[in-house]
Amino acid sequence: MHSTSLSTLHTGETATIVAIHADEALHQRLLAMGFRTGKRVELIRRARFSGPLQVRIGTTDILLRKIEAEKITVHRA
């Protein structure tokens, strides 16, 4: 098991969040959206032209840009 960033997941892949390296404002927002260590996250789809990612945590679907997804470290399931 090796850790990687959320942005490298493939469509349909599930992973577990191990760390979030973001500044305070982004960190707070991610927490409120349900990004917490230990939570499972699934990459649903990516937009074309390196657009945002759609991920699912529990019952919430979230859009985030690649640059933000790179700040979230995950363990592939």
Added chain:
Amino acid sequence: MKRIALLGMPNTGKSTLFNRMTGASARVGNWPGITVELLAGKILLGGDMVEIVDLPGIYDLHGFSDDEQVVRHFLHDNVPDIALVVLNATQIERQLSLLLQLKQLNLNMVVLLNMADEARKYGITIDTARMSEALGIPIFLLSAKYGTGYGEAMQAVTRALRYTTPGLAENLRDQLKPDGQIEAEMAHVLQHSVQVPARLPDNLTNQLDHLMLHPWLGLPIFFGIMYLLFQAIFLFGQPLQTGVNDLFSWLREAAITPLLASLPAVLQGLLLDGVYNGVATVAAFVPLIVLFFLFMAIVEDTGYLSRAAFLMDALMGRMGLDGRSFVMLLMGFGCNVPALMGTRVMRSRPLRLLSMLVIPFSLCSARLQVFVFITAALFSPKAAPLVLFSLYLFSFASAILTALLFKRYFPNTEPFVLELPPYRFPTLRQMVLRGWHEVSHFIHRATKFIVTGVILVWLLTHLPPSAAPASAGTLAGMIGAWLHPLFAPIGITSELTIALIFGFVAKEIVIGALAVIYGLGGQALSHTLALQLDWVQAYSFMLFTLIYTPCLATVATLRSESKRISFMLFSIGWSLALAWLASFMFYQGAKVLGY
């Protein structure tokens, strides 16, 4: 009077509950300690009048986003007798964090777990009695949309009104426990009262998204939907707008003119063409705004707006905007005014301001009327569609250029981490209330400004009384002559300059103004324009008309939505400068090329 504040995360149906509680009685108002206006309504609850305030949706009480600061300052300066906390029952697992933060402030709270119907469909079970016991707060399941559980919830609120209002600490942020502690508490509460199935049923939203967000079909579908909305606003909006105009002209002929007949001519003109026309101008926007927000409510409440953000973000992100700005920009092609008001969905102020700077370049239906008339007069039927198409390209180009030039002055403060809500059906009641609130907001904020502007332009074009209206002898004519050195290099004659001064009020009246200026109408005006102007001049005039300030209503909206006169002035100044530059480059370029 007792005060109830509605609190919760975005997309929890908080506004739906607010609408259910207050109906059409809600008004926007100012509050101590904060600079934004909030929607509030007074209702009778348990025999007493209470005021309900809809606070902006927030994710976190810690945060520094505009909305989070507004909520903190509001709570500090206007301690509510009850904080009515609305949580999305389907997302209780994560939304509980906000409730636990609020709990630390020792507010008098009642909690409503909204969208209980959706939670049931997902197979989520919540034991409200146990949760209530664990937290020491009354908690109820509710469907604000369909009203299930509403009566019971209101009874609980009425009971809670009897408690005394608590005092609040000086610095709210300091009172909050560290996140780790909240996390442990969350886990504890959830473990005993909430059950979420391990795998959610594959629902309609997933299937729809498969199509709507399809890698190849997503964008064509998006543009198709936008095209349909745009056509619908045209199709229904034009006749309604004409209807309102006809009604006002009829009223003018039948009642107002005879009533004022005894007054001196100048005063008659001022009252009829100034004040009355000003009011008529405001009224003409009403059907457009209602229609726009009817459609906007559909796009937003169904959840499609977030999908549009997903599809368009790759492109718009480079311009410092996001997908939602693009939707508003497109809607601006119908009418700039509601599109500017619609930017309120974007919660980051710099992002909103940049979007508002860009939207006025959208070639709206009023400008299209001017261009259709002039192209018909000066260009062959074969060239006319190309000319119109090129103007649309210039419209987009101006918007993109503006965004690229100014994006670094409006750095987005809010991270682009958006929720993608499931598709939902908006209710008719929600849509109608939305339209009603927006129209009353517009009338309330813009009427004085627009009427004053119309009067001012009337005075400029009709004073001194000795000069013929809109002639060279009027103040406007003098300004036109004075500005001649500026407008000659872009091929715009002094007659056309006067028309541009009129055009500041509204583009709908530009052709009418030309008719007054030349003393000719219809076919005769077309012929005269064709004789007096060459096509390069006419195109330069159209470019200028496209890019400079769209109309007084847009200016009034820029001011009321940004709440900064400096921003409004900047938008006017920049659009004038860009209009002049574009016309200059086109006119001089064409001259050099020998046209």
